[in-house]
Amino acid sequence: MTREYDADVIVIGGGILGGAVAASLSQQRKSVIVLESGPDVRRASLVSAFRNYGNKSDYNGPYPDQPWAPKSSTGKYSDQYIESVGPILQKPSYLRLVGGTTWHWGGATWRMLPNDFRLHSLYGQGRDWPVGYDELEPWYQLAEEQIGVSGSDTDDQSGQGGQPFPHRSKPYPMKQQPWAYLTQQVADKVSTIGHQFVDEPNARATRPYAGRPTCAGNNNCAPICPIGAQFSGDRPVYWAVDQGAKLLTNAVVYRIERGADRKITAVHYKTPDGKSVRLTARYFVIAAHGVETPKLLLMSGIANSSGQVGRNMMGHTGRSIAMLVKDPLWAGRGPTQQGSINTRRDGTFRSEHGSIRHFLDNTVPNEIIARRLIDQGVVGKELDERIRHDAARYLKIASYVEVLPDARNRVTLSANKDALGLPKPQTTYDMFDYSLRALPRLLGDYGDFQRVFNASDVLNDVNAWVPSSHIMGNDPKDSVVDRDCRTHDHANLFIAGTGVHPSSSVVNPTLTGYALALRMAKLIGAEV
Structure with a gap:
């Protein structure tokens, strides 16, 4: 029956x-x-x-x-x-x-690197995946086409500054979004201290795509894209x-x-x-x-x-640094996430400690700046002037540290x-040794960022863990x-x-x- x-x-x-x-x-x-x-x-x-x-x-x-x-x-x-x-x-x-x-x-749509699937075989840490990059590549491509991903076809996403990597069977469905002034300035600055800055693949439309309009840079991708340009x-x-x-x-x-x-x-x-x-x-x-x-x-x-x-x-747990820098960067123009410092994403160091990725937070900082100044007792005309001055010079870089299954x-x-x-x-x-051993290098990078941007003030506790999911x-x-x-x-x-x-x-x-x-x-x- x-x-x-x-x-x-x-x-x-x-x-x-x-x-x-x-x-x-x-x-x-x-x-x-x-x-x-x-x-x-x-x-x-x-x-x-x-x-x-x-x-x-x-x-x-x-x-x-x-x-x-x-x-x-x-x-x-x-x-x-x-x-x-x-x-x-x-x-x-x-x-x-x-x-x-x-x-x-935030719409970030990264592919994992081939080495990410072989962490134990290559670096003696964690465990390997039962599938590899080559097997998943056509499915990555289909996923990008369904989601409608925009990205750079020329970046070495491993952060080593080489040829386009990882390999792709087709280009991204849409070209990368033009960088905001903040993104370009950060990319230029960090390159002078040996860092590789790459575009962040994203689920934002850079042209009309499957019923979605082109991103208009509203800058509230999170908590919600108001026009549906982001998938x-x-x-x-x-x-x-x-x-x-x-x-x-x-x-x-x-x-x-x-x-x-x-x-x-x-x-x-x-x-x-x-x-x-x-x-x-x-x-x-x-x-x-x-x-x-x-x-x-x-x-x-x-x-x-x-x-x-x-x-x-x-979790994607890490740290962050928020600074007031010397020259205006004008955070808050364009999308909330756009670029990534991938210099420490992969390498033989992963046999000793977890990888690190730094990325830009391009959220409008006016509310954060205003609350800080009010807490300091700044009011009236001076408050208006300081909000304009400090918000233009606000820079926040967040970081993830690789964790192992425990x-x-x-x-x-x-x-x-x-x-x-x-x-x-x-x-x-909790965070354990493999991740903790990455902290000196991460905090060293923060010191370098402060110097290259001539930061006058650090606005947050860089020693506090930032949890994520x-x-x-x-x-x-x-x-x-x-x-x-x-x-x-x-x-x-x-x-x-x-x-x-x-x-x-x-x-x-x-x-x-x-x-x-x-x-x-x-x-x-x-x-x-």
Whole structure:
């Protein structure tokens, strides 16, 4: 007798990676249900919320905060949601709504370097990936075309100043965006002290692309691009819906049901009023962020024969330096992210310490400068003059330090419950020797930056960690998923998310996650 299912595939999470999987499977004529814990909110409403929100530097603040689906911070419910109990605060800035966290990302769409996939083989640190760059390259290309990435085809992104690298099968879909005055000035200055400055590949349109307008340089890419020139995760979700997928919002999945044959048979979700609904499918994909995915697996008691679910959490943790420099740079004109100092991205030093990447923060600094001056007692006409003077000379450079997977860094379940009676997530996070040994070089760079820009004042504590918000392997004993992102324990359960990456590198992981999601969807489509 033929068994009836609610769908061929159920995707848990309506963000950028869940959307990529759902759109690909829908295009393959598979029946798909996307379950999103938060609401479906359109750009105009979010832009209005941003304009009316007081703290413009709080990227999470303008977004919906629902008792049944709290975001990770800034809100009546979300501020009490993630319990960070480790030495370093780890509340990754994520959102729960259709489109997910890429509503307020900076749009950085880096490919990893070939050496990033072979960290243990080449440098004796961490672990290797079960897939390599050459195998992922066509999927990187497809991901860039779907997202609409603009970038430089001539940069050596390894930071060594050589030929274009890593190799590409095709040029970027769009040419790089012309650099702002700040970007060009920083590139010129750091080159005089031996640093390689490269363009940052980005999900911003530099020409009309797939219904998106050309970037107008509004400078609030985060928390939201007001015109939709920057790609966001709602787009692939809507592509899936247009091709027949069913989108269910405010559906908080709390249990994944396993059958006697170890295959997953159903998911259970709660509505905002606490009602429980059960849905069945042939295949299941979890795409619910690096905190929410392990939380769901742990609540369900599945995919954890290795004991690795929730462990080896890797954030893009680092430092930053904000300075007042001698000559005007005019930060805040154009996009918020545009360039990167990649001199220390790769090299034999990685056998001793983690790699380092410095990048520009081009956010309008007026609010930061004004608050600082007011705290100093500056008022009236002098305040107006000082804001103009100091804001023109503000320079902020942020940095990521490579971290290794470490079982002590983890997501677990709290004893405390949310509004639906479900466990809250708890995070434990710290930095260890491999990353710490990079600090002298990072702080040395900061000293060089101060000198070359003739900085008169440093405005922040450069010794403070700046947290930010990845395991995949061949051996079921020490990993949760295999090279195809299929869970070792359950043949019809896959994970789409950067939380399965075996290493962090120092570049944003979203493009790699998108490439793996497309590759996974092709495999699932062939099996369903």
